[in-house]
Amino acid sequence: MKVFVTGGTGYIGSHTVVELQQSGFEVVIVDNLCNSNIQVLDGIEKITGVRPEFEQFDLTDEKATRDFFARHRDIKAVIHFAALKAVGESVSMPLEYYKNNLNSLMNVLLSMREFGVKNLVFSSSCTVYGQADVLPVTEQTPRKQAESPYGNTKAMCEDILRDLAKVEKDMNLIALRYFNPIGAHPSACIGELPNGVPNNLIPYLTQTVAGIREQLSVFGNDYNTPDGTPVRDYIDVIDLAKAHVVAIRRLLDGKNKANYEYFNIGTGNGVSVLELIQAFEKATGKKVNYKIVGRRAGDIEKVWADTTVANTELGWKAGVPLVETLANTWRWQEKLGKG
Numbered sequence: 001m002k003v004f005v006t007g008g009t010g011y012i013g014s015h016t017v018v019e020l021q022q023s024g025f026e027v028v029i030v031d032n033l034c035n036s037n038i039q040v041l042d043g044i045e046k047i048t049g050v051r052p053e054f055e056q057f058d059l060t061d062e063k064a065t066r067d068f069f070a071r072h073r074d075i076k077a078v079i080h081f082a083a084l085k086a087v088g089e090s091v092s093m094p095l096e097y098y099k100n101n102l103n104s105l106m107n108v109l110l111s112m113r114e115f116g117v118k119n120l121v122f123s124s125s126c127t128v129y130g131q132a133d134v135l136p137v138t139e140q141t142p143r144k145q146a147e148s149p150y151g152n153t154k155a156m157c158e159d160i161l162r163d164l165a166k167v168e169k170d171m172n173l174i175a176l177r178y179f180n181p182i183g184a185h186p187s188a189c190i191g192e193l194p195n196g197v198p199n200n201l202i203p204y205l206t207q208t209v210a211g212i213r214e215q216l217s218v219f220g221n222d223y224n225t226p227d228g229t230p231v232r233d234y235i236d237v238i239d240l241a242k243a244h245v246v247a248i249r250r251l252l253d254g255k256n257k258a259n260y261e262y263f264n265i266g267t268g269n270g271v272s273v274l275e276l277i278q279a280f281e282k283a284t285g286k287k288v289n290y291k292i293v294g295r296r297a298g299d300i301e302k303v304w305a306d307t308t309v310a311n312t313e314l315g316w317k318a319g320v321p322l323v324e325t326l327a328n329t330w331r332w333q334e335k336l337g338k339g
Contacts, residue, residue, distance in 0.1 A: 009040040013029070073115065088298055137305060186238075230300070233270060246316045
């Protein structure tokens with residue numbers, strides 16, 4: 001059974017492709033490689049023994065997207081990752097984020113409707129909750145105005161899915177609201193590899209320890225948290241990837257209870273930035289050179305998940321310990337350093 005994975009050479013996409021292939025699915029990837037590398041396909045093949053089918057183009061191109069679906073009439077489901085995803089960058093580049101993240105989803109949905117593809121899992125984010133009044137957040141936690149254009153695009157994409165589901169009763173849609181993905185595959189064949197200067201904490205941290213970056217900046221230590229630094233729910237990328245496989249099976253097996261559903265995908269534990277740095281040092285024996293700087297635009301103070309619904313409805317639960325996640329992350333960085 002063929003699954004179309006947009007952004008499948010990206011960080012979360014590539015790990016999900018591995019889990020899909022190891023679960024018996026055939027995968028076809030489209031990626032424009034704006035924030036990933038074609039060599040990721042080598043890593044996927046090394047892990048699974050199967051090289052996924054790949055096409056390079058931009059999903060904001062409506063004709064190219066339609067032509068792709070016309071050539072691949074055997075697609076049964078879509079996982080849509082392709083999006084720009086840096087909170088801070090989105091504040092300074094709002095138009096680019098709205099254009100890319102909204103148009104790519106709409107083009108995929110238009111082609112799905114035209115060619116009769118009924119199932120989609122959407123890569124959403126806990127940013128749709130903004131700074132919640134009550135923690136942990138559940139799926140019933142009211143969404144707030146997003147703190148960044150990136151977060152706003154995720155909320156708007158969810159609204160598109162919700163409105164579409166009201167009229168396209170035979171389409172089945174699931175949004176997975178990720179918390180903070182970190183880690184790498186235990187094989188060290190794939191991991192997070194941003195092009196240019198990383199926007200996310202962990203790759204910047206590991207590049208600092210590796211000597212590629214001079215110093216890690218911790219954005220703010222005056223938040224209302226135990227140590228003053230922001231608190232997040234850090235989930236291992238393998239656990240996150242497995243959630244997508246479970247969601248796809250739910251749709252293909254007709255076990256969804258509504259044709260639009262959404263689930264929190266996290267660990268249920270809040271960890272501060274300084275606690276994460278300390279955990280990394282404990283897991284690897286490496287010291288992190290960091291400094292406290294001012295707050296970063298678009299960041300929220302604290303958020304972590306209540307995962308009860310995902311645990312009970314999806315039958316999914318995060319299981320990789322944080323120390324193992326961080327050890328895998330450093331193993332990946334060490335491999336990159338060796339070329």
